[in-house]
Amino acid sequence: MGAGACFPAELRDRHASAVEEYLPTPFVDPEAPFMDPSRALGPPDGRTLALGDGAYVVLRFFRPIPDAPGPDLRVYEVGPDGAQARLAASLDGVTFVELPRPIGGPTESVDLADLGLAEAAYLRIRGIDDAGEDPGYDLDAVEALH
Structure with a gap:
């Protein structure tokens, strides 16, 4: 898709800055506000993108995220329902490595070492x-x- 957003440099460096690919949730009105993939960009703001079973989004960071000691990225989810997702990371946007466990809950911290990656620029x-x-x-x- 390649749609991007403009954010100040300090936010652009820390949060997903572009939607590279998006497959919406099947059988849901594509005009519903929660189906807009740009809602997943930038810092947490309570505006969400709904990813039902089989739907996915590929997000790109302005600069690669390096692996460092401890968690390297945090995923924010809104909702009391305990929904889960699968996260995969890539440096080149082509070859993705999937986290062996699902993510879920209001915040999920992920260490790139768990994926065997030294850095990542794309998340699916x-x-x-x-x-x-x-x-x-x-x-x-x-x-x-980081």
């Missing part, structure tokens, strides 16, 4: 259920911690 987040009022995982934002 794929919904794996249809729980909740807005179907599936309600992605608010992704933040690089």
